[in-house]
Amino acid sequence: MIDVYSSATPNGYKVTVMLEEVGADYTLHPVNLSAGDQKTPAFLAMNPNGRIPVIVDRSNNNFSVFESGAIMIYLGEKFGQLYPADPDTRSRTLQWLMFQMGGVGPMMGQANVFYRYFPEKIQPAIDRYQNECRRLFAVLDSRLSAAEYLAGEEYTIADIANWCWVRTHNWSGVSVDGLPHLQRWLDALYARPACQRGIRQPERNRTPDDIVRGAQNIVVR
Structure with a gap:
């Protein structure tokens, strides 16, 4: 289909x-x-x-x-x-989806560039993007201290979108230590069979230049 x-x-x-x-x-x-x-x-x-x-x-x-x-x-x-039918829950879902699209993804992507790929180690740039990633992780941790999932008590596309990025935090050089609610949520999604299958699917096309190269320890645990 x-x-x-x-x-x-x-x-x-x-x-x-x-x-x-x-x-x-x-x-x-x-x-x-x-x-x-x-x-x-x-x-x-x-x-x-x-x-x-x-x-x-x-x-x-x-x-x-x-x-x-x-x-x-x-x-x-x-x-x-x-994708919730309830208007308020759907709005929260979209807010946290946009949080990933506009914040988590771009900042982790830049952290990856300067921390992993850029030939010259420019420490102020590395610090800037890693610190911003950590700040965004703290925002997620705060939200998850008040609800099981990002939109509330319902698992949504917002959780999938953010999890697929945050789970690669080691590759960006950003720790999640001291963020217990974020860690709880990461583990909860890792335990979902569909999440495990979904992150295995594209691996048939892995190359040495893949964005998650060197981070196999966080693919499935």
């Missing part, structure tokens, strides 16, 4: 975890980022921005969706799962 064009990155995992959670019938098409598969004309026809993930819904006239957050909303509406 759904074709998924993705790779082993936190944004890629967001889609495969969600599809596993809702029990959807999907076909995974691994995208080799190192080889530039995401810049081919065929891929750019689906996503002009040349980024993964992308889905194509074969049951909806081959409708394509790019941007991981937009994909999660589309799938939530399509399957009627993980």
Whole structure:
């Protein structure tokens, strides 16, 4: 029913975890980022921005969706799962989804660049992004001290989106020590079979340059 064009990155995992959670019938098409598969004309026809993930819904006239957050909303509406019907809970879900899209993802991505990939170690840049990641983790910890999940007592796409990034905190060089509520929530999602399956799916296309290279200890524990 759904074709998924993705790779082993936190944004890629967001889609495969969600599809596993809702029990959807999907076909995974691994995208080799190192080889530039995401810049081919065929891929750019689906996503002009040349980024993964992308889905194509074969049951909806081959409708394509790019941007991981937009994909999660589309799938939530399509399957009627993980996207609350209650207006207030849905709003909280979207708020925490945007928190990941605008904060956690970009800041952890920059921490990865300067801490892991940049040839010159520019310590002020490393400190700036790692400290901001830690601040965002503390915000999540505070929220999770008041509720089981980010939107409240209901597990939603907001939890999946944030978890797929926060679980890679070691790769960004950011500790979660002293954040007990965040750690409780991380462990709770690790225990979900669909989360375990979802973060394994794109690994068939792992390369040495993968964003989670060297962090195998946090894939499944």
